[in-house]
Amino acid sequence: MSKVTKAKYTSEASVGFTHRTAMEEAARCLLCHDAPCSKGCPAGTDPARFIRSIRFRNPKGAAETIRENNVLGGTCARVCPTGDLCEEACSRCGIDKPIEIGKLQRYAVEQEKTFKMKVLKTPAKKKAGKVACVGAGPASLACAAELAKAGYRVTVFEKEEKAGGVLTYGIAPSRLPQAVVDHDVAQVKGLGVKFEFGRKVGDGIDLSQMGFDAVFIGAGLWGGNLPDIPGKGLAGAYTAVDFLKSARTKQEAFDFGKRVVVVGGGDVAVDCAVTAKLLGADEVRIVYRRTLEEAPGSMSEFQYALSLGIGITTNMAPAELVGESKLEYAMFNGRDGKSGLKIAADAIVFATGQKAEDMSKIMPVALNEKGLVKATAKGKTNMAKVFAGGDVVNGGGTVVEAVKAGKDAAASIIAYLEKKGVK
Amino acid sequence: MAVKKDLSIKYLGIECENPFFLSSSPVGGNYEMVAKAYEAGWGGVFFKTVGVFVADECSPRFDQTNKEGLPWLGFKNMEQISDKPTELNFENMMKLKRDYPDKVMVATIMGSSDEEWRALAKMCEQAGADLIEGNFSCPQMTSHAMGADVGTDPELVTAYSKAVTETTKIPFIAKMTPNITNIEIPAIAAIEGGAAGISAINTVKSITNIDFENMTGMPVVNGKSSISGYSGAAIKPIALRFAAQMLQHEKLKNVEISGVGGIETWRDAAEFLALGCRNVQVTTAIMQYGYRIVEDLKSGMMHFMDERGYGKLDDFIGAALPNMIPAEDLNRDFQILPDFNEKKCIGCGRCYVSCFDGAHQAIDWDEKRRKPKLNDHCVGCHLCLNVCPVQGCITPGEIKWKEGRQKTEVALKRNYD
Ligand SMILES: Cc1cc2nc3c(=O)[nH]c(=O)nc-3n(C[C@H](O)[C@H](O)[C@H](O)COP(=O)(O)OP(=O)(O)OC[C@H]3O[C@@H](n4cnc5c(N)ncnc54)[C@H](O)[C@@H]3O)c2cc1C
Ligand SMILES: Cc1cc2nc3c(=O)[nH]c(=O)nc-3n(C[C@H](O)[C@H](O)[C@H](O)COP(=O)(O)O)c2cc1C
Ligand code: SF4
Ligand code: SF4
Numbered sequence: 001m002s003k004v005t006k007a008k009y010t011s012e013a014s015v016g017f018t019h020r021t022a023m024e025e026a027a028r029c030l031l032c033h034d035a036p037c038s039k040g041c042p043a044g045t046d047p048a049r050f051i052r053s054i055r056f057r058n059p060k061g062a063a064e065t066i067r068e069n070n071v072l073g074g075t076c077a078r079v080c081p082t083g084d085l086c087e088e089a090c091s092r093c094g095i096d097k098p099i100e101i102g103k104l105q106r107y108a109v110e111q112e113k114t115f116k117m118k119v120l121k122t123p124a125k126k127k128a129g130k131v132a133c134v135g136a137g138p139a140s141l142a143c144a145a146e147l148a149k150a151g152y153r154v155t156v157f158e159k160e161e162k163a164g165g166v167l168t169y170g171i172a173p174s175r176l177p178q179a180v181v182d183h184d185v186a187q188v189k190g191l192g193v194k195f196e197f198g199r200k201v202g203d204g205i206d207l208s209q210m211g212f213d214a215v216f217i218g219a220g221l222w223g224g225n226l227p228d229i230p231g232k233g234l235a236g237a238y239t240a241v242d243f244l245k246s247a248r249t250k251q252e253a254f255d256f257g258k259r260v261v262v263v264g265g266g267d268v269a270v271d272c273a274v275t276a277k278l279l280g281a282d283e284v285r286i287v288y289r290r291t292l293e294e295a296p297g298s299m300s301e302f303q304y305a306l307s308l309g310i311g312i313t314t315n316m317a318p319a320e321l322v323g324e325s326k327l328e329y330a331m332f333n334g335r336d337g338k339s340g341l342k343i344a345a346d347a348i349v350f351a352t353g354q355k356a357e358d359m360s361k362i363m364p365v366a367l368n369e370k371g372l373v374k375a376t377a378k379g380k381t382n383m384a385k386v387f388a389g390g391d392v393v394n395g396g397g398t399v400v401e402a403v404k405a406g407k408d409a410a411a412s413i414i415a416y417l418e419k420k421g422v423k
Numbered sequence: 424m425a426v427k428k429d430l431s432i433k434y435l436g437i438e439c440e441n442p443f444f445l446s447s448s449p450v451g452g453n454y455e456m457v458a459k460a461y462e463a464g465w466g467g468v469f470f471k472t473v474g475v476f477v478a479d480e481c482s483p484r485f486d487q488t489n490k491e492g493l494p495w496l497g498f499k500n501m502e503q504i505s506d507k508p509t510e511l512n513f514e515n516m517m518k519l520k521r522d523y524p525d526k527v528m529v530a531t532i533m534g535s536s537d538e539e540w541r542a543l544a545k546m547c548e549q550a551g552a553d554l555i556e557g558n559f560s561c562p563q564m565t566s567h568a569m570g571a572d573v574g575t576d577p578e579l580v581t582a583y584s585k586a587v588t589e590t591t592k593i594p595f596i597a598k599m600t601p602n603i604t605n606i607e608i609p610a611i612a613a614i615e616g617g618a619a620g621i622s623a624i625n626t627v628k629s630i631t632n633i634d635f636e637n638m639t640g641m642p643v644v645n646g647k648s649s650i651s652g653y654s655g656a657a658i659k660p661i662a663l664r665f666a667a668q669m670l671q672h673e674k675l676k677n678v679e680i681s682g683v684g685g686i687e688t689w690r691d692a693a694e695f696l697a698l699g700c701r702n703v704q705v706t707t708a709i710m711q712y713g714y715r716i717v718e719d720l721k722s723g724m725m726h727f728m729d730e731r732g733y734g735k736l737d738d739f740i741g742a743a744l745p746n747m748i749p750a751e752d753l754n755r756d757f758q759i760l761p762d763f764n765e766k767k768c769i770g771c772g773r774c775y776v777s778c779f780d781g782a783h784q785a786i787d788w789d790e791k792r793r794k795p796k797l798n799d800h801c802v803g804c805h806l807c808l809n810v811c812p813v814q815g816c817i818t819p820g821e822i823k824w825k826e827g828r829q830k831t832e833v834a835l836k837r838n839y840d
Contacts, residue, residue, distance in 0.1 A: 052716075053718075053719050053722070056689070057688040057689065058689060061723055064425050119425075
């Protein structure tokens, strides 16, 4: 018999460090000269620097290092795939196991909260330049923060009622408590960035008429993807974004039934399955069309799903949804052309990739064949005053990549405004 | 962006951008090293001790003590003074002062006769040193006319201090050895010889480990070893004690002391300042971690000042000194009973074992629940609090007054890391 973990939807999956255990972990750090962990972070966070601060009893200095670099430092501490980034690079892997860098980052950011530190500041003299950011997800938040730190006036337009994007409407709160996201967002607000909630750009809001000197599009991927199979219109068939958003907003009141199948092999699929399980589903299965080895999701996430009693089936692709008015069962075909699967279910969630909504409604920028905004690595689009980054450009990456894209685009925007002479 | 506080301070009339200095040792032994340290942010250097005598070092010459895989507890060295030619050392000091005029250059010297001390003092002046430190304290010199043997002889300390202070106007600092019972005696002797300041402490005489392969101490030099100087975190308590002892002495209370011994973090440094030191020096932590530790010395100190509302270092220098009182003056009327937090307790039983075997059998062990329970034998010694592995699990609780004693307001420590 295997021991299965029982937890609540909003209860945190992991515990953080106390001062003492943080010191113990920091003491394991080898304080490398040429610290590889610091080269492993896409957003350029310097773990070696902040771990050293913790080690030398300066946790506030650690919090400063993190926050100055990454306005979503609290969030990244929870959701970054550290196992593929800084922790994978850690020299200590050559001795035993890497330093728990994400968890130390979490500890440092918690100090910032405990001591009510205000790390980020705006210059005394504001600049005249006005910039609009579309979406309040990681990319826009990072971009807005950089611009505000440089003295520009920034307004963020968000179609939902809260900031955070996927952080607030996607990732399960057991992995990322809302309070952590809110604390990060408060840092951006603290810089004087204005937020306009419930305002969907393109739907009656025309930024080109509003006097902005530059626009950043960080709208993410919010067009759901239901595969084109018979029965997809049945009640009980959800896209991942819709399912997770309903879960985040309705929580226990979200009634999706007791037997759930999640289709997909990424972290999003795991999040959907975990969400269903924690919200009370009896039977949750993940079905993926390829092997685990080919799956984009991380092993630690799959293991977490398993620990909750969620089953995983591979090499099976959805073929048909069957039911009268609502879903009764789903049919799958094996990759080998011989196997097949029939699963009775109340709900089926398709975590098979999201796509962008029609971005040309926001600004008439050039899009690629998948509907993503065409932009350079530095966030420039084909329109001089329009910049973009995050999922809407890369087709779905990580939070830290979105942060980097937002920061890089902010640098491009500043260069553009300075060149144009907007003071 | 980061928190900003003024760390500048005057030491013996010299303006220092911060109180963090390299102590005299290999960490400040040549031009490139000191230049790198300056760039990293150190406020000044006590340059590696220069003598007329040029050292001839043994190999190997270091050892360390540690416990349960943690960083060095203490560090032992068998080094003497600089092994570079005397002229080269002064040339390096001069170049450093020329290239980094805002950083403070302290020339550390050691002679073996009156004439040598005078000659060295002259060279310090020519090199443009801001301050001079006299090393009366190296415990591993090969001659009894130099080092710690001199430092325990008040007459020699006065004589050599005089030799320097009669030669030059540059303020003179005497560096003390801890290998003595009353450090005040040589310190007063130095002041009587004209010294303006005191550095304390140099290394503590030690044998760190015995090597059974060669049946001798560590480090092993051709099958033999020597008693020699111990430094690093382990000696901080000794250094703090000597600093306080001097600053509480009537004849030394206004002497500007530079604290040395076991400083690694801003907290260690702040402790020396809180006792009244006006400058701090570091060697072992730099040997182990590099000059970069100054970043957190500075940033951590600024955060500390910010948190406590101090505008400058002088706002807290010496604040802890009056609260260090003789043991006979402590209030002995009460006992603070430990409070056990049931929720935090993980049931390891360490408090029970220690209290039974090392204290007063005041904890009963609930075997079923695996939880401690205090009985009425408790004397409030807090051995349990010190041994408990869980932060914030055992904390100071109820105050119990001894029979017939006067109840008063009690100031107690509540937060333990
Ligand atoms: C379920 C799930 C789990 C994930 N788990 C992880 C993880 O563990 N670790 C990790 O690093 N990454 C994870 N990711 C990926 C990560 O969340 C994204 O890469 C990241 O959020 C992208 O940020 P973004 O700012 O580009 O877009 P988003 O976060 O999507 O934010 C875009 C925002 O724009 C708003 N918006 C869209 N259109 C408009 C409009 N027209 N007008 C106004 N507002 C608009 C949206 O409402 C949204 O708030 C996960 C993603 C999902 C879906
Ligand atoms: C390797 C080594 C060499 C030292 N050489 C000298 C020296 O030449 N002159 C001197 O005054 N002190 C010397 N010291 C003592 C240090 O300056 C300092 O007083 C002592 O190490 C305590 O400080 P710490 O714990 O920060 O190392 C030396 C210490 C070490 C470890
Ligand atoms: S690579 Fe690992 S051991 Fe080295 S500094 Fe970074 S966290 Fe420490
Ligand atoms: S030492 Fe601390 S954790 Fe262990 S039993 Fe005692 S109170 Fe509990």
